[in-house]
Amino acid sequence: MLTRLLGLLALCAMAATLALAPNQSHAQPLRIVIDDPTIEPLPFAVPSFQPESGEAGQMAVDLARVVSEDLTGTGLFREIPASAYISTVSDFNAPVEYADWKAINAQALITGAVNVSGNSVNVKFRVYDVFSGEELLDGNGQGGLHFSGTVDGWRRMAHKVADAVYSRITGEGGYFDSRVVYVSETGPKDDRQKRLAIMDYDGANLKYLTESGSIVLAPRFSPDGNRVLYTSYESGFPRIYVLDIGSVQRRALESAEGSMAFAPRFSPSGQTVVYSLSQGGNTDIFSMDINSGQSVRLTNTPAIETAPSFSPDGSKIVFESDRSGSPQLYVMPATGGEATRISFGEGRYGTPVWSPRGDLVAFTKQNKGRFHIGVMRLDGSEERLLTASFLDEGPTWAPNGRVIMFARETQGAGGSSSLYSVDISGRNLKPVRTPEGGSDPSWSPLQK
Amino acid sequence: MKRILTSTLLISALAVSACTNPDRFGADGMGGAGANAGAGVNSGVVTGSANDPTSTAYFQQAVGDRVLFLVDQSSLTDVGRATLDGQVAWLQTNTDYQAVIEGHADEQGTREYNIALGGRRANAVREYMISRGIAASRLKTISYGKERPIEICSEEACYAKNRRAVTVLAGGALTS
Numbered sequence: 001m002l003t004r005l006l007g008l009l010a011l012c013a014m015a016a017t018l019a020l021a022p023n024q025s026h027a028q029p030l031r032i033v034i035d036d037p038t039i040e041p042l043p044f045a046v047p048s049f050q051p052e053s054g055e056a057g058q059m060a061v062d063l064a065r066v067v068s069e070d071l072t073g074t075g076l077f078r079e080i081p082a083s084a085y086i087s088t089v090s091d092f093n094a095p096v097e098y099a100d101w102k103a104i105n106a107q108a109l110i111t112g113a114v115n116v117s118g119n120s121v122n123v124k125f126r127v128y129d130v131f132s133g134e135e136l137l138d139g140n141g142q143g144g145l146h147f148s149g150t151v152d153g154w155r156r157m158a159h160k161v162a163d164a165v166y167s168r169i170t171g172e173g174g175y176f177d178s179r180v181v182y183v184s185e186t187g188p189k190d191d192r193q194k195r196l197a198i199m200d201y202d203g204a205n206l207k208y209l210t211e212s213g214s215i216v217l218a219p220r221f222s223p224d225g226n227r228v229l230y231t232s233y234e235s236g237f238p239r240i241y242v243l244d245i246g247s248v249q250r251r252a253l254e255s256a257e258g259s260m261a262f263a264p265r266f267s268p269s270g271q272t273v274v275y276s277l278s279q280g281g282n283t284d285i286f287s288m289d290i291n292s293g294q295s296v297r298l299t300n301t302p303a304i305e306t307a308p309s310f311s312p313d314g315s316k317i318v319f320e321s322d323r324s325g326s327p328q329l330y331v332m333p334a335t336g337g338e339a340t341r342i343s344f345g346e347g348r349y350g351t352p353v354w355s356p357r358g359d360l361v362a363f364t365k366q367n368k369g370r371f372h373i374g375v376m377r378l379d380g381s382e383e384r385l386l387t388a389s390f391l392d393e394g395p396t397w398a399p400n401g402r403v404i405m406f407a408r409e410t411q412g413a414g415g416s417s418s419l420y421s422v423d424i425s426g427r428n429l430k431p432v433r434t435p436e437g438g439s440d441p442s443w444s445p446l447q448k
Numbered sequence: 449m450k451r452i453l454t455s456t457l458l459i460s461a462l463a464v465s466a467c468t469n470p471d472r473f474g475a476d477g478m479g480g481a482g483a484n485a486g487a488g489v490n491s492g493v494v495t496g497s498a499n500d501p502t503s504t505a506y507f508q509q510a511v512g513d514r515v516l517f518l519v520d521q522s523s524l525t526d527v528g529r530a531t532l533d534g535q536v537a538w539l540q541t542n543t544d545y546q547a548v549i550e551g552h553a554d555e556q557g558t559r560e561y562n563i564a565l566g567g568r569r570a571n572a573v574r575e576y577m578i579s580r581g582i583a584a585s586r587l588k589t590i591s592y593g594k595e596r597p598i599e600i601c602s603e604e605a606c607y608a609k610n611r612r613a614v615t616v617l618a619g620g621a622l623t624s
Contacts, residue, residue: 189555189600215595217559237590238563260567260591263560276564278591281522281571283564304564320561327561350558364558390602393558409555413600440559 030108030129030136032076032170039427041078042169043105044071047085049112049123050092056116059151063114063123063158069202070162070176074403075428077169080106092124101130108136110165116151123147123157127165136168155204156447163446173400176201179444180396180405181219181228181245184208185417185437194439196230198245201398201443203433209248218394218440219243220265225444229264229273240264240275242290254293263306266290267334268314274298274334276306285319287334298336307351310334311358318342318352318361318378329363331378342380351394354378356445357401360424364393364406373406375424386426390415394439399446405432407439502542504617511538515573517611519556522568524576532573535615536580549573550614551591554607559593566591566613573613 032042046068049060071077087100092113101109112125126144129136135143145164147157156177163174184197194216196209210216214234221228228243235252238260243250253273255261264275267287274287277295283304288295299305303323310317311334318331324341327348332339343349347367354361355375365372365385371392376383386404390411395404402424409417417439419432432438496503498510507513513535515528524532539545551570553562570589578584599606 190597192595215592217563217595233592258588260563262563276560278564278567281568281575281589283567304561304568306560306564307558320558322561327558348557350561366557391555411602413602415600415602 030132030169039076041072041076042107043078043080044108044110045080045082045085045101045104045106046071046110046112047082047089049114049125050089052092052113052115053117056114056121059116059121059154060112060114063112063154063161064110066155066158066202067110067112067125067162067165070159071165073202073430074166075423076166077108080104092126096128096130098128098130098133101128106130108165108169110161112161119151121149121151121154121157123149123161125161125164127168138164138168155200159200172402173446175398175400175403175443175446177447178399179221179225179447180419180432180441181209181221181444182407182419182434182441183216183219183439184434185439186212189413189415196228196243197434197438198228199434206435209243209245210250218263218442220442221444222266223268223270223445225447227270228442229266231262231264238262240273242273253288253290254295263308265309267310268312274308274310274317276308285317285336296336298332299339309353309361311354312356313358316354318354320350320352329361329380342378343376343383344380345383353395353397355401356397356399359401362395362397362404362424364395373404373422375404384424384426386422386424387420387429392420394441396441396443398443403428405441405443407441409439501538504545507535507538507542507615507617511535513616514612514614516608517569517613519554519607519611520565522565522572524572528573529576532576533580536577536582539577539582539586544619545617546586546588546619548588548590548616548618550596550616551589552596552610552612552614553591553594554610555594555597555602556607557594559595563591563593566593569611569613573615 046064048064051057051060068079072079084104087097089111109128109130115122124146127136137143147160149157159176162176166174178201180201181198183194185194187193193212195212196216196219199206214232217231219228219230231238232241239255240253240261241250260278262276264273272287273290276283277286283306285298285305285308286295301323303321305321308317308319315334316331317334320327321330327350328341329343329349329352330339330341347365349363349365351364352361360375362375365374370388372385373387373392373395374385389408391409393407395406403421405421407417408420409415416437419438419441421432422429496505498505511534512531515531549570551566553565574587574589597610599609
């Protein structure tokens with residue numbers, strides 16, 4: 001059902017029709033440089049959108065609210081409350097009273113309008129650089145955008161608006177119009193019930209994908225965001241399954257008798273699955289053609305080799321191996337062959353995940369009784385630990401490579417696991433809203 | 449998966465050990481052999497009283513169905529080998545039984561690594577039993593990694609009991 005509705009959500013960007021004439025006279029464009037070590041959240045105003053049809057009233061309010069939550073949730077923006085407004089926006093096409101927004105220190109002003117007709121929704125927006133007195137354009141010199149979708153998919157249009165605003169102000173890609181698949185958890189540590197769940201990146205629109213009768217682990221999105229690979233014990237032994245999110249149909253991948261298969265991930269093409277296979281007590285990495293089921297061995301050592309993750313160009317794989325005596329990170333060609341160790345710091349390194357931008361690898365680090373989520377360059381340099389706790393584990397990248405989501409398990413008999421996110425600068429560590437406990441998050445690409 | 453306890457009387461003698469052996473998901477690879485497994489009991493066939501040396505209750509309690517491992521290790525300790533010698537003797541007498549050896553890890557470590565580590569531990573037990581004369585065809589392995597702790601505190605006292613390999617018996621032919 002969800003997929004069918006999303007399928008109807010044909011989004012179109014018709015920028016040119018809404019763009020104002022570009023005017024590049026001001027010297028300092030509105031801009032946040034995210035890597036700046038001292039970021040003051042940028043104040044913005046997003047008045048309720050203009051309802052352009054009788055049915056659009058509530059949605060006009062809700063769209064502006066979700067845009068605001070997306071932006072403030074990054075830690076890079078601060079909303080100026082409506083109670084501070086001097087003037088209101090009553091017409092999407094009327095000239096902006098810049099002085100009124102300048103007076104309340106709104107550096108960015110986001111305006112929008114929404115038209116609802118039956119199940120069809122049209123949303124348009126503009127963003128203004130208040131202190132320059134100009135509309136803020138995208139990299140192509142275009143201004144306002146126009147999105148079309150369905151009533152049920154209205155949140156996606158708010159996320160699209162917020163992604164565009166975020167991109168124009170930071171120069172980075174957006175990540176709000178995305179989903180997360182994870183393992184939803186209930187019950188105590190010795191009776192933990194697990195099932196797969198999928199939700200919008202912000203926790204909205206949650207849906208369960210499996211029953212909790214069997215252990216399920218580590219779901220991973222396909223590159224198109226339509227399928228999920230995961231490990232399940234439903235056959236009695238750990239095997240890899242591929243699940244179609246729309247139909248919730250699943251099938252087990254080929255698996256040899258007496259073996260355990262786990263830790264799968266898609267290649268960037270979506271045609272190959274790289275995974276761990278444990279046979280006779282030894283765990284190595286294999287890749288499988290997902291259609292033929294034919295597997296090829298990529299590592300062949302007596303060590304534990306697991307947690308493989310492709311580079312964005314598909315040419316390399318980063319993985320975890322204890323061939324040196326403790327778990328460390330290695331990079332090898334996607335076809336196997338000689339591996340190069342990249343982690344050399346103190347402690348044990350695991351669950352490496354290649355950034356979608358290709359520049360960094362995120363990992364779990366265990367050192368002196370604590371766990372950390374960290375990032376390093378692919379040559380092992382510039383290691384940065386972003387978190388520290390009793391047990392942090394399993395990073396996944398936001399589509400723009402700026403934010404990492406992971407699971408944090410609390411200590412002791414009453415310990416439970418929940419999802420958190422953190423910027424790769426280490427800022428903005430915060431819990432992700434889920435109705436139950438959560439672990440093993442996987443962040444989707446931006447939706448099409 | 450969690451099955452209703454239907455044989456309460458049969459396994460009442462196990463009540464105490466049942467509280468500490470909630471490896472209840474272990475039977476599914478055993479061709480339905482776990483159909484009469486109760487909640488909280490190691491799955492597989494549980495028959496007879498602990499006083500009957502041919503019973504699985506005797507195997508669990510008198511022989512000892514598990515061996516423990518040191519941190520990050522999968523090599524058997526002397527105590528572990530002695531326990532396995534008892535298991536081997538029992539399996540050599542009770543030839544109708546097969547076993548699934550379940551490997552487990554404590555919560556220190558990542559999920560994936562711990563599955564592999566539990567696999568190493570289960571395999572160490574299997575290899576030892578084969579070396580002592582048990583037919584390889586009678587022994588399967590599985591790892592639960594850190595997914596099925598029996599002790600829940602976050603201290604070494606609990607971790608030591610969770611780093612285990614448990615031999616779960618099943619009657620009849622092994623299927624999967």
